[in-house]
Amino acid sequence: xxLKILTEHINxxxxxxxxxxxxxxxxxxxxxxxxxxxxxxxxxxxxxSGLRGRGGAGFPTGMKWSFxxxxxxxxxxxxxxxxxxxxxxxxxxxxxxKIPHALIEGMITSSYALGAxxxxxxxxxxxxxxxxxxxxxxxEAYAAGFLGENILGSGYSLDLHVHPGGGAYICGEETALLxxxxxxxxxxxxxxxxxxxxxxxxxxxxxxxxxxxxxxxWIVNNTGExxxxxxxxRSTGTKLIxxxxxxxxxxxxxxxxxxxxxxxxxxxxxxxGIWKGRQFKAVVAGGSSVPILPAQLxxxxxxxxxxxxxxxxxxxxxxxxxxMLGSGGFIAMDDTTCIVxxxxxxxxxxxxxSCGQCSPxxxxxxxxxxxxxxxxxGHGHMHDxxxxxxVSKQIEGxxxxxxxxxxxxxxxxxxxxxxxxxxxxxxxPDKATAPGAVYRGAEDxxxx
Amino acid sequence: MxxxxxxxxxxxxxxxxxxLNAARKIGGDVVPPAMCYYTPLKGSGGKCRACLVKVxxxxxxxxxxxxxxxASCVTPVQDGMVxxxxxxxxxxxxxxxxxxxxxxxxxxxxPVCDQAGECDLQNFSYAHGTSATRFEEERRTxxxxxxxxxxxxxxxxxxxxxxxxxxxxxxTDKRVHGVLGRGDAAEIGTxxxxxxxxxxxxxxxxVCPVGALTDKTFRFKNRVWFTKPVDAHRDCPKCxxxxxxxxxxxxxxxxxxxxxxxxxxxxxxxxxxxxxxxEVADWTIEGPRHIARASxxxxxxxxxxxxxxxxxxxxxxSTTKELNIIPRPY
Numbered sequence: 001x002x003l004k005i006l007t008e009h010i011n012x013x014x015x016x017x018x019x020x021x022x023x024x025x026x027x028x029x030x031x032x033x034x035x036x037x038x039x040x041x042x043x044x045x046x047x048x049s050g051l052r053g054r055g056g057a058g059f060p061t062g063m064k065w066s067f068x069x070x071x072x073x074x075x076x077x078x079x080x081x082x083x084x085x086x087x088x089x090x091x092x093x094x095x096x097x098k099i100p101h102a103l104i105e106g107m108i109t110s111s112y113a114l115g116a117x118x119x120x121x122x123x124x125x126x127x128x129x130x131x132x133x134x135x136x137x138x139x140e141a142y143a144a145g146f147l148g149e150n151i152l153g154s155g156y157s158l159d160l161h162v163h164p165g166g167g168a169y170i171c172g173e174e175t176a177l178l179x180x181x182x183x184x185x186x187x188x189x190x191x192x193x194x195x196x197x198x199x200x201x202x203x204x205x206x207x208x209x210x211x212x213x214x215x216x217x218w219i220v221n222n223t224g225e226x227x228x229x230x231x232x233x234r235s236t237g238t239k240l241i242x243x244x245x246x247x248x249x250x251x252x253x254x255x256x257x258x259x260x261x262x263x264x265x266x267x268x269x270x271x272x273g274i275w276k277g278r279q280f281k282a283v284v285a286g287g288s289s290v291p292i293l294p295a296q297l298x299x300x301x302x303x304x305x306x307x308x309x310x311x312x313x314x315x316x317x318x319x320x321x322x323x324m325l326g327s328g329g330f331i332a333m334d335d336t337t338c339i340v341x342x343x344x345x346x347x348x349x350x351x352x353x354s355c356g357q358c359s360p361x362x363x364x365x366x367x368x369x370x371x372x373x374x375x376x377x378g379h380g381h382m383h384d385x386x387x388x389x390x391v392s393k394q395i396e397g398x399x400x401x402x403x404x405x406x407x408x409x410x411x412x413x414x415x416x417x418x419x420x421x422x423x424x425x426x427x428x429p430d431k432a433t434a435p436g437a438v439y440r441g442a443e444d445x446x447x448x
Numbered sequence: 449m450x451x452x453x454x455x456x457x458x459x460x461x462x463x464x465x466x467x468l469n470a471a472r473k474i475g476g477d478v479v480p481p482a483m484c485y486y487t488p489l490k491g492s493g494g495k496c497r498a499c500l501v502k503v504x505x506x507x508x509x510x511x512x513x514x515x516x517x518x519a520s521c522v523t524p525v526q527d528g529m530v531x532x533x534x535x536x537x538x539x540x541x542x543x544x545x546x547x548x549x550x551x552x553x554x555x556x557x558x559p560v561c562d563q564a565g566e567c568d569l570q571n572f573s574y575a576h577g578t579s580a581t582r583f584e585e586e587r588r589t590x591x592x593x594x595x596x597x598x599x600x601x602x603x604x605x606x607x608x609x610x611x612x613x614x615x616x617x618x619x620t621d622k623r624v625h626g627v628l629g630r631g632d633a634a635e636i637g638t639x640x641x642x643x644x645x646x647x648x649x650x651x652x653x654x655v656c657p658v659g660a661l662t663d664k665t666f667r668f669k670n671r672v673w674f675t676k677p678v679d680a681h682r683d684c685p686k687c688x689x690x691x692x693x694x695x696x697x698x699x700x701x702x703x704x705x706x707x708x709x710x711x712x713x714x715x716x717x718x719x720x721x722x723x724x725x726x727e728v729a730d731w732t733i734e735g736p737r738h739i740a741r742a743s744x745x746x747x748x749x750x751x752x753x754x755x756x757x758x759x760x761x762x763x764x765x766s767t768t769k770e771l772n773i774i775p776r777p778y
Contacts, residue, residue, distance in 0.1 A: 168630065185627065190494035190522040356608060356627075356634035358495050363549040366632045370585045387582055394545030397516040398497050 001269065003230060005218045005238045006211065007254040010098045016133060018140035021101040027146055029109045029217035034154040037220070042113035046216060048224030050236035055081055055172075055209030056287060056327040057402075058311045062224075067196040068114060069204040077205040078116040079181065080107060080213050082123040082130075083165050083172040086287035087349055089329030091240035092210035094252045096123075096130045100137035104160065106213035108146060109220055111158050114206055118159045122177050125167040134162045169353035173401045174207040176355065187357045188401035211240055232258030235310035239328055245283075246334035248272035261307045261314075262299055265332065278334040282417075285314055286326020288346045289406030291413030292339070293323045319413065338438050339421045343414040344372035350407035361404040364395040368411050375422060378429030385422045389415050450527040454478065455535050456767040457759055467520035467531055468499055472710065475756050479710075480533050481543075481572050483550070483657050484609035485521035487712050492614050493521035496550070496607065498572060500542050505530035517542055540576070547577035550607050553588040553632065554658065561605070563659030565672040565744040568711060569607065590635055595625070596643035598664055598723055599653060603635050606660035612636065612652035619716050620646040636660070647686060650722040654705050654713050665723055666694075666702040673744050675701055677737035682730060686718035692737050693728075700726045706737075 014020040021027070033042050047062030068076060080103065084092040096103055103121070111119045123131050138160055141147045149157045163181055165171045171180045175189035178200050199205020215237065219227045228236045235257040241264070244250045249272035255264060265280070266273045274280045280295040300306055302321035307313045314325045333342065351369040356362040371388050374380045392408035399405070415422060421439040425432040432439070451460050454471050455478045461470045469487075471479045480501055485493035493499075499521045503514040508528025517539060520531070533539055551573060558564045590603035608627065613636070616623040624646075625638045638644065644652070653661050675694040682689045694702040703722045705713040725731065739746040 170630075190519065192524070351631060354631040356629070356631040357610075358497050359546055359549045359607065360497055362608065362632050362634070363552045366588075367549075367552060367583065367585070394542070394549065398500060398542055398545070400494055400497075400519075 002254070002256045002259065003238060004254050005230075006095060006099075006102065006214055006240060007252075010094075015099050016097075016101070016137065018101060018137065018144055021099070022144075026101050027105050027108075027144075029220035030105060030112075030146055031152060033109050033112050033220050034152055034156055039113045039115055042109065042216075042220060045219055045224040046113070049219045049227035050224075050231075050234060051212060051215055051219065051227065052235070052311065053209055054211035054215070054239065054327070056086070056289070056324075058325065061208065061212050064196070064208075065114060065206060067194070068206055069197045071115065071204070074203045075118065076114055076116045077200045077203055078107065078111045078114050078119040079177065079200060079205060079207045080119070080121040080210060081172060081174060081177055081207050082121050082127075082210050083177060084210070084327075085124055085167075085169045085172055086289060086327055086329055087346065088244055088284060088331040089242050089287045089327045090244075091242040091252050091328055093127060093130060094242075095210055095214055095240065096127075097133055100130075100134050101141070102214045102217070103134070103210055104137055104141050104147075106216045107160055108141075108151070108158060110206075110208070110213055110216050111160075112156055113216075116206075117157060118161070120181060120200075121160070121162045122171075122181055123162055123164055124171075125164045128164065131162055131164055138162065168355075169349075170355045170401070170403060173403065176401065177207060178205065185355075187355050188403075190400060230256055232308060232310050233312060235312060235325075239309070239325070241309070241328040241330050243271050243330040243332070245330075245332040246275040246278065246337070247332050248275055255309055257308075257310050259309045261309055264309055265299075271330075271332070274332060274334050276334075278336065280332065281335045281337055282333045282339065284323075284329070284331040284333075284410070286324045287329030288331070288349065288410060289402075290324040290326045291319050291322075291409045292343075292417065293321075293413070294417045297321050297417070298323075319409065320416070323413070335440070336436075336438055338376075339414055339418040340372065340376050340425050340432075343411055344369065344376045346410045347372050347407065350403065354403060354407070358400045358404070360395045361399045361407065364391055364404070365407045367391050368395075368407065372411070375425050376433075378425070378433040380422075380426045380429075382423070382426055384426070385415060385419065388412075388422075450525045450529070452525045452527075452529040452531060454531045455533050457763060459759060461525055463525075465525050466493075467501060467503075467518070467523050467525055467529075468493075470525050471520065471531075471533065473756070474759055478534055480520050481568075481575065482521055482710070483568055483572060483607060484611060486611050486614070486655055487710075488716070489611060489614040489618060489655070492609075492611060494519045496546070496609055498543065498546050498550075500539060500546070502532040502536040502539050503529060504532055543576045544578060547573045548581065548583075551577065551581060552583045553604070554607060555587065555604055557605075561659040562600075562662040562667055563605075563656075567659060568657035588632055593637060594641065595638060596645050598650060598719065599644055600662045600664045600667055601636065602660050602662065603637075605658050606636055607658055608634055608636070609657055611655040611657065612661055615652050615655050615716075616644070616646070616649065619651060620648045622646050645719075647718050647720075648716060650719045651705065651713065651716045653722075654707070654716075657711070663702055663704075663722075665726075669701050670696060677739065677745070679706065679734040679737050680731035681734065682721065682725065682732060684718060684721055687721060688715040688717070689721060690715050691717055691721055691731075693731060693733075695728070698728060700728060700731075 009024045043065050051061045052058040170176045171186040173188050176186040180186040195205045242252050264270045283298045301316045311325045315322045347369040351365040354361045354365045392412040395404045396408040424439045480499035483496035483498045500517040501520045505511040507526030595601045624642045628637045677692050680693045693700045705717045
């Protein structure tokens with residue numbers, strides 16, 4: 001059994017109540033930080049831990065905290081990004097639903113470190129039931145003196161609010177989230193200025209993911225050095241992986257970073273192998289926005305090195321033969337999966353969720369979806385395949401926020417790795433569009 | 449002050465200046481196009497991505513190149529920054545892509561569009577676009593909306609630059625329109641049918657880079673290249689009263705605000721000046737309007753783009769050759 005930091009007590013009955021959470025050692029980090037540590041010391045521990053943002057980008061959390069501008073008479077804010085909505089990613093929801101006090105404890109400790117007096121949890125509007133769980137937990141924390149004025153007599157005060165969003169994927173982008181939190185249309189902002197300089201209400205702000213914040217209490221309790229000992233290289237600590245798709249045991253797993261991907265995929269402790277013993281075809285390792293990888297490139301790199309569940313190992317080979325750990329939204333696909341249909345499905349999502357603010361994303365996501373729709377439905381042409389790649393290149397890197405990249409990468413990588421499947425759809429539209437039809441290999445391409 | 453090198457030309461600008469405005473200080477053909485940025489409008493820019501440039505060195509302190517192309521209209525300069533615009537094939541390729549994206553759903557109805565001849569998208573696509581489209585799908589269309597007797601909204605032509613929204617937000621006291629919806633279904637609208645009739649609402653026509661918002665009082669009356677623009681003014685209690693009259697014979701067909709060489713309004717004008725004063729007698733005529741911008745209106749004037757002569761003088765010969773700069777009087 002691997003080490004569990006976030007999910008150690010997740011199955012304890014009543015862990016969602018303050019009383020049980022406290023009995024299991026909860027809120028110790030608040031006591032330790034507020035009574036024995038200065039805010040800078042807490043930041044230092046997080047820096048030493050090597051914790052990287054668990055929302056997807058993997059930016060070092062401690063470094064992000066240290067970028068926060070000096071107050072200069074303005075308040076500072078901590079905003080928790082709980083707008084988890086990437087297809088395939090559902091880890092934060094489980095954490096908030098099952099063990100809400102872990103997040104609240106993390107928010108208090110982190111807010112203290114950052115000097116924030118008001119903090120927000122921005123949650124996806126659809127998760128109303130989770131919002132109610134969090135509100136109840138916050139009320140319990142207030143009643144116990146862990147929130148509000150003069151927490152534990154330390155002189156530090158904090159107000160914590162939960163704010164439901166409108167249910168738009170783009171509001172998971174940190175600056176769009178801040179716009180939405182301010183009551184405006186959820187459009188991403190141009191950077192610079194970054195939120196650390198001008199964030200919520202133009203004040204210095206840190207936006208962190210649920211999982212990152214919930215990890216902070218363990219780091220404070222056990223020191224950053226201890227946390228840094230877990231994992232491999234620059235990928236320290238544990239990570240929640242939401243595993244879905246054609247797996248025997250889909251679910252949310254906490255793994256120690258550095259776990260071999262083969263063990264994660266096939267061992268009974270984790271995913272238990274591919275559903276019904278079918279053949280493993282492809283995987284999306286970090287949420288639908290990361291490049292798709294065929295099975296052989298996922299298990300071993302192009303150089304033949306076995307891959308590990310780390311930021312570095314999964315991205316080895318760049319976008320030619322690698323992918324990203326991203327948010328940990330792991331989607332496995334067996335040999336009954338039609339890659340073209342799957343790519344079209346992802347593309348539909350990004351087309352629908354583009355905010356429409358900048359031209360390449362607004363127009364390009366729709367264009368890609370239409371081309372994929374044509375190919376999938378038997379009306380494609382050979383030149384459409386190259387056109388798809390070209391349009392994705394026109395979007396990638398040219399947009400205000402990373403949604404453009406998120407829309408372009410799955411398409412470009414699907415064509416790169418499964419081009420013959422696209423060609424089969426174009427060459428044999430009658431076969432490709434038949435119910436349950438899936439490209440099975442080179443013989444399908446040669447047939448007829 | 450910060451010194452930056454833009455397309456091989458060194459220029460010194462004040463701290464906080466954007467790359468685009470630094471390029472405008474040089475002038476001429478090296479200036480990146482801008483479809484959404486509008487100097488008088490706070491917060492505009494960064495949306496159309498037409499002004500993307502390559503930063504090959506971030507600053508003297510940190511000379512690493514920036515990983516992606518950046519929007520020059522919203523990126524401030526740093527001392528020692530090196531920027532490539534026309535010299536970068538990557539930028540030119542990206543710009544070609546932006547034109548294609550903008551034209552995907554924009555109808556090519558220039559022959560019947562009132563903006564023809566003074567359309568930023570026309571100029572942009574002429575400079576950076578290709579002659580054919582690869583878009584085979586049906587174009588996006590919107591339901592017709594009536595926003596009052598003065599302004600015609602033609603949503604199908606809109607490129608969602610947000611300029612009209614910023615204008616209404618910043619210079620009128622009763623904004624009734626904005627962007628509704630998301631993605632390529634986003635549209636300019638009044639949500640529940642409403643009339644845009646504020647005293648300064650007519651300015652949304654001037655700031656629109658395409659023919660999405662046009663003047664109903666001028667609609668289909670003439671083509672701009674048949675009209676004669678003259679500068680004129682009047683004592684107006686609401687605005688500066690400095691305008692351009694677009695005349696044909698003795699008729700004033702249209703009144704607009706005066707724009708600078710980048711198509712930006714110098715002084716916003718009120719609706720009374722724009723829509724109600726259509727007699728020559730209402731105005732004090734100053735003289736013919738000089739149309740400086742690349743446009744069909746200034747066709748046959750044979751004016752070459754001008755680059756600041758002080759900057760040219762400091763350039764090595766190799767750079768002037770590469771950029772095809774011919775020294776001439778400023």
